[in-house]
Amino acid sequence: MGRLQVVGRLAPSPTGLLHLGHARSFLLAWCSVRSRDGRLKLRMEDLDLSRVRPQFVDQALRDLEWLGLDWDGPVEMQSDQIPAFQAVAQGLCERGLAYPCVCTRKEIENARSAPHHGEEGPIYPGTCRDRYASLEEARRASGREPALRLRVQGVRSTVTDQFAGSLTQDLERDVGDFPITSRDGQIAYQLAVVLDDARQGVTEVLRADDLLSSTPRQSFLQDLLGLPHPVWIHVPLVLDDNGQRLAKRHDSLSLAALRETGVCPRRLVGWIAQSIGLTGPSVASPCELLPDFELHKLPSTPVEFSPRLVPLLKPRN
Numbered sequence: 001m002g003r004l005q006v007v008g009r010l011a012p013s014p015t016g017l018l019h020l021g022h023a024r025s026f027l028l029a030w031c032s033v034r035s036r037d038g039r040l041k042l043r044m045e046d047l048d049l050s051r052v053r054p055q056f057v058d059q060a061l062r063d064l065e066w067l068g069l070d071w072d073g074p075v076e077m078q079s080d081q082i083p084a085f086q087a088v089a090q091g092l093c094e095r096g097l098a099y100p101c102v103c104t105r106k107e108i109e110n111a112r113s114a115p116h117h118g119e120e121g122p123i124y125p126g127t128c129r130d131r132y133a134s135l136e137e138a139r140r141a142s143g144r145e146p147a148l149r150l151r152v153q154g155v156r157s158t159v160t161d162q163f164a165g166s167l168t169q170d171l172e173r174d175v176g177d178f179p180i181t182s183r184d185g186q187i188a189y190q191l192a193v194v195l196d197d198a199r200q201g202v203t204e205v206l207r208a209d210d211l212l213s214s215t216p217r218q219s220f221l222q223d224l225l226g227l228p229h230p231v232w233i234h235v236p237l238v239l240d241d242n243g244q245r246l247a248k249r250h251d252s253l254s255l256a257a258l259r260e261t262g263v264c265p266r267r268l269v270g271w272i273a274q275s276i277g278l279t280g281p282s283v284a285s286p287c288e289l290l291p292d293f294e295l296h297k298l299p300s301t302p303v304e305f306s307p308r309l310v311p312l313l314k315p316r317n
């Protein structure tokens with residue numbers, strides 16, 4: 001019997017311009033899959049309606065094509081799945097695994113039991129746990145639209161990452177009951193990503209390691225929903241020359257800005273190739289990296305990119 005085909009994915013959020021850090025993790029995800037004749041899906045994670053802009057979808061597609069990355073099948077929009085996500089969230093509530101929560105952010109911050117902070121804000125003090133029998137009751141009794149939170153009492157979740165190693169989180173202590181839908185009706189990233197990866201048959205999730213700490217939550221959700229765990233590979237971030245992770249504020253290092261200033265994509269791919277431990281030419285297309293590509297060559301420390309390097313990525317006459 002042949003080995004199962006690997007299926008990876010690129011999952012940009014069209015809430016801003018893609019930057020060099022995205023280019024590096026997308027190129028790694030592409031190489032990891034293509035070097036094993038696998039398939040790659042492209043999914044736009046467009047659930048955050050207050051920040052999504054259609055022009056960022058177009059920009060992301062241009063950026064990926066400019067870099068020389070391709071994908072299989074149509075570009076999928078995560079928002080097309082909202083009704084399916086909602087049905088799963090309600091199902092978790094009906095099974096008693098999630099519960100309606102009407103607390104505002106401010107109420108959580110001000111809770112008498114002084115919530116302690118996890119890495120993503122205050123840990124929910126459990127005010128609405130076991131308070132309402134159903135969404136309808138929560139709505140009626142509070143006059144508010146409820147969120148849904150997942151129960152995590154006593155849950156320890158361990159994930160094994162192919163690059164970062166093993167990570168165990170005590171979800172109750174480190175994260176707390178976390179939202180799967182928000183009070184304004186949006187589907188939380190943690191739920192959407194797990195459902196979409198499963199629906200698209202994704203077997204390998206390679207992404208930047210700022211999402212590593214989300215993985216134990218995603219693994220727990222997969223267990224509750226009877227979904228398979230993909231292989232996880234979390235890779236170090238790209239930092240600027242002050243040691244700060246690249247973010248939206250680094251728009252001068254966005255792929256759109258680099259393209260406009262005349263950066264050559266083959267030189268950029270060559271720079272990334274060297275930053276991931278490949279020793280080939282400094283000017284290359286993604287396909288030219290494949291014969292030499294091996295994940296274990298990737299350095300385990302973040303890589304720094306200084307704006308001073310930009311002129312070196314321009315064509316030389």
Ligand code: GLU
Pocket residue numbers: 011012013045193207211
């Ligand atoms: N859409 C997320 C982002 O752009 C990535 C989610 C994921 O790879 O799981 O940060």
